[in-house]
Amino acid sequence: MPAPSRTTWRTAGLMAATVLALSACATVFRQPPPIGAPLTAVTAALGQPAATYPEPDGGQVLEYRGQPMGQFQYMARIGPDGRLISYEQVLTSENFAQVKVDHWTKDDILRHFGRPAEVSRVYVHDYEVWSYRYKEAGVWNSLMNVHFDAQGIVRQMLNGPDPMYDERFRHR
Structure with a gap:
């Protein structure tokens, strides 16, 4: 066969x-x-x-x-x-704006947004990063990245274009 x-x-x-x-x-x-x-x-x-x-x-x-x-x-x-x-x-710009950096924990994020699309690491700061795909302002294909320190506290929130939908990130 x-x-x-x-x-x-x-x-x-x-x-x-x-x-x-x-x-x-x-x-x-x-x-x-x-x-x-x-x-x-x-x-x-x-x-x-x-x-x-x-x-x-x-x-x-x-x-x-x-x-x-x-x-x-x-x-x-x-x-x-x-x-x-x-x-x-729950994956909206308004809801992400409610996150309290330096206060919220992984449990808070799970209760508000559920499990992420992706989990990665930033080794320079020893941060675990949870990424959520969403439509920023209901229009732009975005990825919200929630950075946690070793104690599981939110230390940073960064959003940007979602590479899955952005031609600039596609391999040719």
């Missing part, structure tokens, strides 16, 4: 990427339950979250993942009473 051709592998890869993208979009197109709905109604409407993060007040945050390839991430906030407080797309 002959080995699969490059075209076959490319087609299979495109099909797999399409299925992954469509499954990530499934949450986007679902109608969220109304504010005040119980947790069971939230998961019935939106499906099981990709991750759940406890809130200090006894509530929890449910992550509906759009990363690593999408430019969105939905979070459902559940109060201590087990009812929906909010459901929103």
